[in-house]
Amino acid sequence: MASSRLGLRLAVCLLNISEARQQDIVERIAKAALCNKAGQKQTQTSVLNIFSDYDYNRSVLTLAAPVETLGDSVVTACTEAYNLIDMEHHDGIHPCLGSVDLVPIYPLSESVSLEECGKVACDIAETLSHDVPGCSIFYFGYADQPLKRNLVQRRKEVNWYKRSNLNVNEIKPDVGAVISPRYGLTDAARPA
Numbered sequence: 001m002a003s004s005r006l007g008l009r010l011a012v013c014l015l016n017i018s019e020a021r022q023q024d025i026v027e028r029i030a031k032a033a034l035c036n037k038a039g040q041k042q043t044q045t046s047v048l049n050i051f052s053d054y055d056y057n058r059s060v061l062t063l064a065a066p067v068e069t070l071g072d073s074v075v076t077a078c079t080e081a082y083n084l085i086d087m088e089h090h091d092g093i094h095p096c097l098g099s100v101d102l103v104p105i106y107p108l109s110e111s112v113s114l115e116e117c118g119k120v121a122c123d124i125a126e127t128l129s130h131d132v133p134g135c136s137i138f139y140f141g142y143a144d145q146p147l148k149r150n151l152v153q154r155r156k157e158v159n160w161y162k163r164s165n166l167n168v169n170e171i172k173p174d175v176g177a178v179i180s181p182r183y184g185l186t187d188a189a190r191p192a
Contacts, residue, residue: 008044010109011067011117013074016102017081018090018184020052020059025084032080033063036072037131045073057092058101067112071120074103075127078186082132087184097158098184102151104141118142121188128186129176136173137186144174151187158185 015033019025030047045065052059065073078100085099103124105117121143128135139145140154149157158171171179179185 008109009067009111010064010107011070011112011120012048012106012108013061013063013070014102014104014106015061015063015074015077015081015100016096017059017061017085018057018087018092018096018099018101019081019085020054020057020092023052026050026052026059026061028084029077029080030061033061033073033077035076037076037079042069042073044069055093056096057090058096064108067107067109067116067120070105071124071127074105074124075131078103078124078128079132082128082135082183086182088181096184098186099182100135100186101184103137103186103188104151114142118145125175125186125188132183134177134180135183135186136171136176136179137188138171138174140187143188154187 017029030050033047034042034045036042045063047061048064049062050059063073081100087099103121105121107117118141125137138154140149140151142148171185173179173185
């Protein structure tokens with residue numbers, strides 16, 4: 001746990017989910033972030049903000065916790081999002097790829113390194129691929145070792161910006177299965 005000399009070692013996840021029009025779903029995902037996989041309350045996790053854009057049909061949940069436990073909160077929120085959001089029925093003007101579209105991890109405390117945030121992102125991806133069979137994830141930033149490609153580079157590689165040329169059958173995720181129409185593709189990392 002956190003050293004009393006250093007205080008809490010905090011990190012934040014700006015969890016992007018592909019839902020904004022059904023607030024009850026967004027709220028269920030936010031509430032899931034406050035618990036661990038066993039359903040026990042994570043007392044040091046906070047949902048600092050929820051921003052929803054109706055036209056994009058996308059919400060960003062700002063989750064903060066000690067870096068040692070943030071991953072558990074993100075996994076429970078992502079698992080709930082995968083269960084509740086079906087990309088085959090998604091409609092919005094934002095060109096999102098997945099039910100859980102983006103999982104960037106940032107340090108909030110000086111004692112938390114970028115490399116540590118990258119490891120948290122990798123641990124989240126590995127856990128999700130085990131807990132949610134059929135989800136697929138690719139890395140960027142400090143999670144994408146040794147290349148550390150940024151999000152724009154990774155999205156260009158999969159033709160994310162040219163939706164008409166996007167062929168999900170040709171995309172090889174870093175973690176998980178072949179991309180499913182239900183879950184889509186998730187980006188996970190600590191940005192460079």
